[in-house]
Every structure is written in structure tokens, then in C-alpha cells.
Amino acid sequence: MTSEQWGRVDDEGTVFVRTADGERAVGQYPEGTPEEALHFFTERYAALAFEVELLEKRVHGAKLSPEEATESIKNVRAQVTDANAVGDLAALAARLDALTPLIATQREARKAERAAKSAEARTEKERVVAEAERLAEGNDWRNGANRLRELLDQWKALPRIDRASDDALWRRFSTARTAYTRRRKSHFAELNEKREGARAVKERLAAEAEQLAGSTDWGATAGRYRELMRQWKAAGPAPKDIDDALWKRFRGAQDLFFGSRDEANAAVDAEFAANAEVKEQLLVEAEALLPQIESGDLGAAKSAFRDLAERWDAAGKVPRERIRDLEGRMRKVEQAIKSVEDEQWRKSDPEKSARADDMISKLTDAIAKVESDLDKARAAGDAKRIASLEENLESRKQFLEMAKRASADFS
Known part of the structure; x- marks a missing residue:
């Protein structure tokens, strides 16, 4: 439609716009000229149309909140209603009216979105509170404070969610933090007290250890050091x-x-090793006596062994x-010497020899x-008695033979 269809200019230069009313x-x-006058006022209409179009784009693009969109429509509508412009003002008003259902839909969508976000925030805050309460009941003093x-x-x-719920959850969260902080402070206060007690004990143990460092009573002092370590x-x-300094x-x-003890033990070990070499040589001499002992030449072997035994003891x-x-x-x-001695004594035992002779x-x-x-x-022909006496006689002859052999051992 042309500008003449929506307006006219009278002879006095007054411009009119045609509306439904x-x-x-x-x-x-x-x-x-009339043409210039209409052009001037249609340009104003074009500016209004552009503003309506811009508002439509912002509303369709959800660039404004429903409240902001409603207020903007209200302001633009007021401009359109009383506009000093020539054009289809009713069409502009209708376009503004068409935005109202869309804003209502967006309002409901935003309401649902806020509800969803609120529910999500509630869930997250309940999770935060639950974890804080778990920490408050635990003893993770190293990581608990950082986690809180x-x-x-x-x-x-x-x-924020609804005020009542938000305040209730915050009270739980704050209470958990306070409880944890109090228990943590109490724990570290008790720990510091124990550490000060440990300090006094370890100062005493370090002082005693230093006093014992020069001792040469190796066994008893080593045992005392073990006890000090247990106490430490x-x-x-x-x-x-x-603690590090003590x-x-x-x-x-x-x-x-222990360094001094090791040095002393090393010296003793060297001495003992030398003693072992001496005893190795004595063993060579002692073991050389075995053939002489086995041959029965016990007197000379015993004399030589006594000398070796004295040198053995002296070797250390x-x-x-x-x-x-x-x-x-x-x-x-x-x-070996004792065994030969025992055998000789057994053979020369007068009591056993007398008992053997008496038995024979x-x-x-x-x-x-x-x-x-x-x-x-x-002579009597008693076969039964003959058999019994012959068996008895054979048995006694066997015992007699055994007794003679035993007696021979003592001769």
C-alpha cells in the first residue's frame, strides 16, 4: 500500500493518518508539498516498524526475560498507539499482540527451567551437606579441612533455593563445619600435649644414651640400648x-x-682366630696319638695327651x-684313650675274674x-630220664664253655 492509502494532507498542510476508528x-x-509531507510521516512509521521488528527478534530469540519483554511491548505499544506517523499502525499493534502468547510460553519454560535448576541446586546442596556431615564424624584431620x-x-x-529449605540446609552445613573444626582443634591440642610428653621422654633417653656411649660393658650396655630403643x-x-634433633x-x-664394640670385637675375633690356628696344630699332634692308643701303648699316649690338654687350655x-x-x-x-682304659680295666677286674672262676x-x-x-x-635202662639228663648235660656244657671264654678275658 502507498502512503496515500494510509494518510492524506489537507490544504493547510495538516497530515492525517487513517485508522479503523x-x-x-x-x-x-x-x-x-503534500508528497514531501506524507514522506516525512511515513519515515516515522518505518522507524516504528523497525523497532517492532527488532523487538520481535529479541523476543523470539529469548534475549529478554518475560518481564522485560512485556515491559518493552508495553512501551512500544504506547508509541504505536499515539504515533505521529502515517502507515498501518493497526498491523504494528497486531504484531505486538502476537508476541504475548510467545512470552507466556517462554514464561512457563523459564519457570520450569528455574524449578529444574532449583531441584538440581537442592540435590547438590544436600550432597554438599551430607558430605560435610560425614567429614564432621570422621578423623581425616589432614584432608578434611581442605575438603570442607x-x-x-x-x-x-x-x-539459592526456596528460603526455608536453603536456610535449613545451610544450618546443617554450618553445624557440620563447626563440629569438625572443634574436634580437629581438640585432636591437635591433645596431639601437641602428647608430643610435648614425648619430647620430655626422648630428651631423657637421648641423655642416657650419651652417658652410655663410652661404656665397655658390651653385653649389658647393648641390652640397655635395646631397651632404650623400645622406649623411644x-x-x-x-x-x-x-624430634629430628633428639x-x-x-x-x-x-x-x-656399637662402633667401639665392633672395633673391640674385631680385635677379639683376630685373637680368637689366632688361637684357633694354635689349636689346629695341637689337634694334629693329638690325632697322631690315635694309632699308638689303638695299639695299647696307653701310658705314653696319656702322658702326651695331658701335655697337649694343658697347651690346649692355655691357647684360649x-x-x-x-x-x-x-x-x-x-x-x-x-x-679313644678312655675307651682303651675301660677295656683294660674290664679285663683286669679281680672281682669279675673271681666270679668267672667260681662259675666254672x-x-x-x-x-x-x-x-x-x-x-x-x-644202667637202669630209663630212656625218659636218659633223654632228660642228656639234654641237661648238653646245656651245662655250653654254659661251661661260655664261662671259660669269659675267664680267659681276665687272664
Whole structure:
């Protein structure tokens, strides 16, 4: 439609716009032609149309909140209604009216979105509160405080929900933080008290360790150091810098003592090793006596062994791991001498020799009597008695033979 269809200019230069309610004067343009006057006021209409179009784009693009869009429509509508412009003002008003349902839809969408965000925020805040309460009941003193600070930052980043729920959750969160902080402070206060107690104990232990460092009573002092170490571990940690300094003193005293003991033991080991070499040589001499002992030349062997035994004792101690071997070899020679002595004594024992002779005499008399009885039984033809006496006689003769062999051992 042309500008003439929406407006006209009268002879006095007054410009009118045509509306559904009739014509309405919008202004005067006395200096120009009617065409120029209409063009001027249609340009104003174009500006209004552009503003409506811009508002439409912003509303359709959800660039404005429903409240802002409604207010903007209200302002633009007022401009359109009373506009001093020539054009289809009703069409502009209709375009503005068409935005109202869209704004209503956007309002509901934003309401649903806010509800969803609120529900999500509630869930997140409940999670934050639940974790804070778990931390408040636990004993993670190293990481718990840091984690609670992180949870506080998360809380601050979340949007508020309805006031009652938000306040209730915050009270729970704040209470959990306070409870954790109190318990943590109490824990560290108790820990500091224990560390100060440990400090006093370890100062005493370090002082005693330093006093013992110069001792040469190796066994008893080493045992005491073990007991001091047990007490040190049981004392628990002192404040770190002090604990390190006290440990350095304690360990230094220990090292000094055990270093001295190791040096002394090394000297003893060297002496014992030399003693072992001496005893090795004595064993060569002692074991050389074995053939002489086995041959029965006991007197000279015993005399030589006594001399070796005296030199053996004088040689002193040997390394612990050598004792069993060296002593065993020496004892073997000693036992060989004793074994020959025992055998000689057994053979020369007068009591055993007398008992053997007495047994031979008694068995000889018994055999003579049995032989006499056997002769009588044969003369009488008593077969049964003959068999019994012959068996008895054979048995006694065997015992007699054994008794003679035993008696021969003592001759």
C-alpha cells in the first residue's frame, strides 16, 4: 500500500493518518508539498516498524526475560498507539499482540527451567551437606579441612533455593563445619600435649644414651640400648624439628657405642682366630696319638695327651663357629684313650675274674653229678630220664664253655 492509502494532507498542510476508528491528525508540514509531507510521516512509521521488528527478534530469540519483554511491548505499544506517523499502525499493534502468547510460553519454560535448576541446586546442596556431615564424624584431620573449604566454595557457587529449605540446609552445613573444626582443634591440642610428653621422654633417653656411649660393658650396655630403643618407639613423635634433633643425638650415641664394640670385637675375633690356628696344630699332634692308643701303648699316649690338654687350655678361646668342630676333634682323642682304659680295666677286674672262676667250678661239679646220674639211668635202662639228663648235660656244657671264654678275658 502507498502512503496515500494510509494518510492524506489537507490544504493547510495538516497530515492525517487513517485508522479503523477514522482519521487522526498526526502533524503539519506547511513548508513542503503534500508528497514531501506524507514522506516525512511515513519515515516515522518505518522507524516504528523497525523497532517492532527488532523487538520481535529479541523476543523470539529469548534475549529478554518475560518481564522485560512485556515491559518493552508495553512501551512500544504506547508509541504505536499515539504515533505521529502515517502507515498501518493497526498491523504494528497486531504484531505486538502476537508476541504475548510467545512470552507466556517462554514464561512457563523459564519457570520450569528455574524449578529444574532449583531441584538440581537442592540435590547438590544436600550432597554438599551430607558430605560435610560425614567429614564432621570422621578423623581425616589432614584432608578434611581442605575438603570442607572446597565444599563451601561449591555451596557459594550454587543458586539459592526456596528460603526455608536453603536456610535449613545451610544450618546443617554450618553445624557440620563447626563440629569438625572443634574436634580437629581438640585432636591437635591433645596431639601437641602428647608430643610435648614425648619430647620430655626422648630428651631423657637421648641423655642416657650419651652417658652410655663410652661404656665397655658390651653385653649389658647393648641390652640397655635395646631397651632404650623400645622406649623411644613407644614414646611416639615429638614436634618434628625437635624430634629430628633428639634422634640425631640418640642415634649418634648408639653409633659411637656399637662402633667401639665392633672395633673391640674385631680385635677379639683376630685373637680368637689366632688361637684357633694354635689349636689346629695341637689337634694334629693329638690325632697322631690315635694309632699308638689303638695299639695299647696307653701310658705314653696319656702322658702326651695331658701335655697337649694343658697347651690346649692355655691357647684360649676360639671363634664361636669353630668351637664345635675343634672341641669335637679333641674330645674324640680323649674318648679313644678312655675307651682303651675301660677295656683294660674290664679285663683286669679281680672281682669279675673271681666270679668267672667260681662259675666254672660250680658248672664242673654240676656236670660231674649229671654224668653220674646219666650212667645210673643208662644202667637202669630209663630212656625218659636218659633223654632228660642228656639234654641237661648238653646245656651245662655250653654254659661251661661260655664261662671259660669269659675267664680267659681276665687272664
